[in-house]
Amino acid sequence: MDQSTRTVAEKLGIQLIEPKGWTCCGATAGHQTDRLLAAALPAATLVKVQDMGLELVVNCAACYNRMKAANHEIAGDPQVRAGVADALGRDYDGSVEVRHLLEVLLNDVGTDAIEKALHQSLRGLKVACYYGCLLVRPSEVTGFDDPENPSSLDRLVTVLGGTALEWPHKTECCGGGLSMSRTDVVVNLTDAIVGMAKLAGAECIAVSCPMCQINLDMRQLDIAKSKGNRYDLPVLYLTQLLGLCLGVAPQRLGLNKLMISPAKVLQAVAAA
Amino acid sequence: MAITISRDKSARGLLKEVQEISGVDLSQCYQCKKCTSGCPVSSLARCSPSEMMRRLHLGLGEELLASDILWMCVSCETCSTRCPMGIDVAAVMDALRKLAVRRGAAKGEGNVPLFNRAFLKTVQVFGRTYDLAMIAGYKLGSGKLLADTEKFPTMLRKRKIALLPPHGADRQAVRRIFKKTREDGAAQ
Numbered sequence: 186m187d188q189s190t191r192t193v194a195e196k197l198g199i200q201l202i203e204p205k206g207w208t209c210c211g212a213t214a215g216h217q218t219d220r221l222l223a224a225a226l227p228a229a230t231l232v233k234v235q236d237m238g239l240e241l242v243v244n245c246a247a248c249y250n251r252m253k254a255a256n257h258e259i260a261g262d263p264q265v266r267a268g269v270a271d272a273l274g275r276d277y278d279g280s281v282e283v284r285h286l287l288e289v290l291l292n293d294v295g296t297d298a299i300e301k302a303l304h305q306s307l308r309g310l311k312v313a314c315y316y317g318c319l320l321v322r323p324s325e326v327t328g329f330d331d332p333e334n335p336s337s338l339d340r341l342v343t344v345l346g347g348t349a350l351e352w353p354h355k356t357e358c359c360g361g362g363l364s365m366s367r368t369d370v371v372v373n374l375t376d377a378i379v380g381m382a383k384l385a386g387a388e389c390i391a392v393s394c395p396m397c398q399i400n401l402d403m404r405q406l407d408i409a410k411s412k413g414n415r416y417d418l419p420v421l422y423l424t425q426l427l428g429l430c431l432g433v434a435p436q437r438l439g440l441n442k443l444m445i446s447p448a449k450v451l452q453a454v455a456a457a
Numbered sequence: 458m459a460i461t462i463s464r465d466k467s468a469r470g471l472l473k474e475v476q477e478i479s480g481v482d483l484s485q486c487y488q489c490k491k492c493t494s495g496c497p498v499s500s501l502a503r504c505s506p507s508e509m510m511r512r513l514h515l516g517l518g519e520e521l522l523a524s525d526i527l528w529m530c531v532s533c534e535t536c537s538t539r540c541p542m543g544i545d546v547a548a549v550m551d552a553l554r555k556l557a558v559r560r561g562a563a564k565g566e567g568n569v570p571l572f573n574r575a576f577l578k579t580v581q582v583f584g585r586t587y588d589l590a591m592i593a594g595y596k597l598g599s600g601k602l603l604a605d606t607e608k609f610p611t612m613l614r615k616r617k618i619a620l621l622p623p624h625g626a627d628r629q630a631v632r633r634i635f636k637k638t639r640e641d642g643a644a645q
């Protein structure tokens with residue numbers, strides 16, 4: 186993920202600067218535990234970005250959601266702002282711009298520029314675009330796309346020459362945050378999502394979050410074991426699909442790390 | 458749904474406390490059940506999000522904290538997004554979880570709080586997540602030593618799990634945050 190994001194950014198002329206000393210956003214464990222902790226952990230990284238005079242680009246839907254939510258809480262509630270200031274040892278106003286990589290690709294780089302940079306095409310590969318829950322919700326906090334039927338990833342896949350399928354589980358939660366602690370629940374959720382993608386005729390699932398990717402990819406092994414449903418649907422992160430079409434070698438995109446083989450996708454691209 | 462109402466002493470406390478922790482006005486809920494319709498785990502759990510809201514209205518107490526949905530809820534925020542009254546139902550779930558952990562009612566459903574603790578502990582120590590330490594902490598605590606182990610060799614080989622702890626994080630800043638938020642008596 187990290188590797189494919191960096192490679193693709195470089196190819197498209199986006200300069201990514203890693204904030205020195207960045208720390209974890211606390212994720213689901215953070216906000217399930219304490220509201221102030223959940224705002225202060227992302228803020229520790231956000232002030233660093235503010236000092237650098239930059240915007241923050243995130244490629245994980247969960248981190249994106251936590252960063253946005255922290256900004257929202259801090260800017261909207263003086264008490265939270267004061268609590269966070271105390272925890273950080275300095276004031277932070279919640280104003281650093283936080284954006285998901287997908288937004289940057291579509292709005293800043295633009296589909297025209299992406300199209301011009303392409304070397305390969307997905308050649309009509311049937312792709313189910315999966316956004317997951319946290320990128321689009323709650324919409325007044327993230328303000329990202331339509332919360333019920335988003336289309337930004339579909340647009341990217343279409344530019345790459347893929348067929349973006351209409352399907353109903355674009356924003357159903359895969360349960361990534363409970364993957365280890367309630368595997369029983371998560372196997373049910375991922376089974377419903379991957380099963381629906383298969384039913385819609387997908388040859389591959391495209392995701393915009395590394396947590397969703399690991400979960401939807403890896404849990405297919407458990408689904409096969411406990412429910413007997415074998416889907417064999419490769420799950421690729423958006424920069425992996427984009428990278429392939431930009432002509433980047435699969436090893437440089439981390440495709441060898443997938444549990445479900447992406448052979449079908451590689452074949453489609455290679456046939457071009 | 459059938460709701461049994463008990464009249465124990467703790468009954469009155471919860472509604473107010475949940476409102477305080479979550480900042481949500483529960484009286485706004487008119488039981489349309491839209492939250493429940495979209496909730497991915499409501500069919501798996503014994504009690505749905507709208508039922509939790511109703512139970513809070515009716516003044517139920519400690520027994521709410523033992524509801525299985527608290528530890529099945531995946532924090533996907535579908536409920537909050539869809540509620541026509543703009544109620545942040547997911548924040549109510551967070552508040553109930555926090556109360557459950559604080560009052561020791563979460564013992565029976567211990568795996569999620571345990572995971573959260575193991576996760577946050579590695580963040581507190583390393584500033585970032587460190588899968589090996591977290592998994593070790595979680596597995597030792599949960600007794601689920603063998604779960605998912607068949608995947609570890611592949612995951613290590615594929616470098617999905619790093620062997621070495623993360624470096625470069627501003628650990629000092631993070632430790633201060635944990636110390637400060639814990640001083641307020643809130644963090645576990």
Ligand code: SF4
Pocket residue numbers: 485486487488489490491492493506507510539540541542543544546
């Ligand atoms: S969607 Fe909102 S108003 Fe409707 S039952 Fe749920 S919390 Fe109550």
Ligand code: SF4
Pocket residue numbers: 492495496497498499506529530531532533534535536537546547550
């Ligand atoms: S946040 Fe929890 S309660 Fe709300 S819809 Fe998601 S799983 Fe259900």
